Amino acid sequence: MNNTGGSFSLRKSAIIIYLPSFLFASAEGAIIPVIPAMSNGMGSTLAVAGIVASMLTLGILVGDIPSGWLVSRLGERISMTLAAVVALIGVGISLVARDPLTLGAGIFVLGLSNAQFALARHALLTTVVPLAFRARALSLLGGMFRAGAVVGPLLSAGLIGLSGNPHSALWLTAVGLAGTVITVYFLPDPAATSDAPKLVTEPDGRVLTSGEDEVEKETRGLFRTIRTHGSVLARIGFASTITGAMRSSRNVLLPLWAVSIGLHDAQTALIIGLATALDFALFYSSGIIMDHWGRIWAAVPTLVVMSASVSVLACTHDLKDATTWFIVCAMVFAVGNSIGSGMMLTLGSDLAPPSNPAPFLGAFRFMLDAGNAGAPLLVSGLTALAGISLAAGGMGILGFIGAGMMLRYIPRYLPRR
Incomplete structure (x- = not known):
């Protein structure tokens, strides 16, 4: 090549x-x-x-x-x-x-x-x-x-x-x-x-x-890599897990909320589709923000905006205009998500050892997917225990914690970025 x-x-x-x-x-x-x-x-x-x-x-x-x-x-x-x-x-x-x-x-x-x-x-x-x-x-x-x-x-x-x-x-x-x-x-x-x-010959002879x-x-050696890089993965890695959890929660929380307030299935798909379109329209802004002002200016705002939107949503379930609030919060969440587009890939690349980045990137991606998988289960558990409004509020609190971790640890591990 x-x-x-x-x-x-x-x-x-x-x-x-x-x-x-x-x-x-x-x-x-x-x-x-x-x-x-x-x-x-x-x-x-x-x-x-x-x-x-x-x-x-x-x-x-x-x-x-x-x-x-x-x-x-x-x-x-x-x-x-x-x-x-x-x-x-x-x-x-x-x-x-x-x-x-x-x-x-x-x-x-x-x-x-x-x-x-x-x-x-x-x-x-x-x-x-x-x-x-x-x-x-x-x-x-x-x-x-x-x-x-x-x-x-x-x-x-x-x-x-x-x-x-x-x-x-x-x-x-x-x-x-x-x-x-x-x-x-x-x-x-x-x-x-x-x-x-470009072809690579493996030690066992495979090309x-x-x-x-x-x-x-x-x-290869996923859990060994997690132990080796435990310090950074326990800090920025965990904050990134929270970011993945916040993004993933949208795919469960918003459809569940729509069911709970009585929206028609077609209306739900349309609202989520339009919110995703807004996300798509703004995704390039994240790269500009990170390149010009630094990673922290994408990492913290994306979590703050997403967390604020679900926190507000948590207070609107029984309001007369609950559908309007649902639409507004879905759109605001999309804007917040777009601010951090590509952020996780960028942070992973920044933190990976230059000599052998692949194992670290695999471990970093696994932590992101752990957040993606855990958030829907957390939303379901909180919904079962105390209702969907508390589930939304709980995700909001989690997101604010992630924003605080990003604010603290990005300057420590990536001081020039």
Whole structure:
């Protein structure tokens, strides 16, 4: 691979590299806003509906552990294709589900496939995109994910509005995943549009691409790496876990709140889709903030704004204009989230040892996913114990704690950034 760019053209490779990511994100985005509604329609309580929704992020966390090993042995394209097929199986389980337990199992399988697809996609970019294009390529990848997260809920809202059935979103998800399989498997190999990929020979004799080698290193010796870098991971790493938890809580808290105040499923998907669109429209601002004023000016405000929005939401459940407050808080949360777009990847890269960054980045990503998986369970637990308003308030308090940790520890570990 030519690090200076060689004959590589990001424009010519865009459809092959990014279309599968957009389709996968759209497919997942279509179902996220209505998982609690589907569970609630099967007779579950709000708390159980939250647990069912949390199976997605729990699946991602569990899937993180073997994903690097699988990608290094199957290759990037086969891993992405297999992940989309497994996701289709998860959708099939959800379609035939008649109780929350079976629905949760299907959503968990979808989460497992998400972890595999995301890592394989990252490995593919590392392999085929020269270093000179790498930052732009990864920024575009993040943009495709956010675009899919906008399109999915909006299409879901339209389909549910026509059918009157939240389960119709599952068929939309199935179409998106089928499109992912077709594009990954049948479009030309992205390596054909770039210079010859760099190959790495492992000690056991296996020959891997640079991307496959990187993702395997990220998941190799995961818990040993966490112990080795315990000091920084216990501070900025834990604050980043809280950030991941705050972001993830939106995918459960907002749909649950919508169910609890009696919003129609199509209205819920539309509101969440519009909030995600606002997030997407502003995501580039985060990079400008971090590059010009430093990491702390993205890390602290994003947590403060997200925490403030759910704290205000916690006080509005029984108000006459609860729907208006729900819309306002969802939009403010989206603005807060956009302020920190790319922040976690940037902090991880800043903190990673330059000589061997992959194991640290794998441990850092695992902590983020732990927050992503834990938040929905925390929301469900608090909802079961004391109601959804306390759950929202509890997440607000947690977010303010994370902001305080970022304020204290970023200057200590990244004094010049």
